[in-house]
Amino acid sequence: MRIIVPFANRDPKSRLAPVLSAAERREFALAMLCDVVDAVERTGYEPELLLDEPLDLEATIDGGPSAAVVDDAAALLGSLPTTVDDRPLTVAVNAALDDGPDQAVVMADLALATPTALRRLFAAGGDVAIVPGRGGGTNALVVRDPAFFVDYHGASYRDHRQIVADAGLSADVVDSMRLATDVDEPSDLLEVLLHGDGRARQWLVEAGFEVDDGDDGRVGVRRGLK
């Protein structure tokens, strides 16, 4: 099975702009990508990167809190098969899926992904196995039938179920909190701090983020001085 990991290198994680600078977002996104690649590799598969523009790791160093992420990324990602496709995500993924059946698509911001969770996805049944993301998205897919295609705009989980039904295919939905957690917004950082164990969590800790165990019963994150 071919495992595609799309990664938006151009202005990544823009919804984290309220809490992270542009340079920090590039580094943090890279740390999450490395965690995902690492988790996929530990299932025994070699992931393929699908980029919207070539990785320019040097450009991520300025202003970020840790150059170690960059060195680590260069070592981990440099040798992976890579496709650069600057078209929108949906178009680029469908072009990749056209290469044949038995492919998986795993998003690069699944900072809680573990080999155990990914193995559950890869072993799921159905012509299409779907991992819904929090908020209506689709975080990962296994596609075994060429009649399926992706449409990532809007509530893609619902749309993907409809595409499966319209094509007369079967779907298996994988129930995983780890894979359902894509990191888009500041509130998602709490999940990484609480449940992550890789580079992304480490990056947040080094950047001063910590769990804010509020007195009102709600838990959040705060960023302290380094």
Place this chain on the structure above:
Amino acid sequence: MRIIVPFANRDPKSRLAPVLSAAERREFALAMLCDVVDAVERTGYEPELLLDEPLDLEATIDGGPSAAVVDDAAALLGSLPTTVDDRPLTVAVNAALDDGPDQAVVMADLALATPTALRRLFAAGGDVAIVPGRGGGTNALVVRDPAFFVDYHGASYRDHRQIVADAGLSADVVDSMRLATDVDEPSDLLEVLLHGDGRARQWLVEAGFEVDDGDDGRVGVRRGLK
């Protein structure tokens, strides 16, 4: 195994106040409780209710969109073993756990709970099996060792892991999006609309809620006219 379902009958789901009236919140909370009870029963267990005040189903009728929920709840919940304990949740649950080992605690707002997801919890290993909730909470537990106790204040998932470690016990963490989704805030309603298949989803639909597939790529909920 004894399955305890705590239910806060007094001003339930206060964080949904921006989108639901007090009467609506009582009905919606009741619909979720019924879904959870139903899912537990379909695993072959009979749940026990742990209430902070007696259920007064008649009082929920005024102003809510559907009295069918109340009739259904009366039929489903009326015959269940029930304990009323008006102390804080942590104290009440610990008092129940004192009755002996092999007990589960499943929160009443897990509107996406299915028998399949609950079976994974009940079959999990460890002296304590924990289902983290989104946002640092603890949505469900299986407790097999009397040295464990709960503390639901704040980031309880982290605290429960610490209590397990301090007592020299083993923990198994259950990775389920369905069980990780407790319904506290308006954004959680989207998850119920997309992934629910029971009374809670039906209640939202009848109350006019629908998925708002925003043009900006973010998905939310809106409430239309009935």
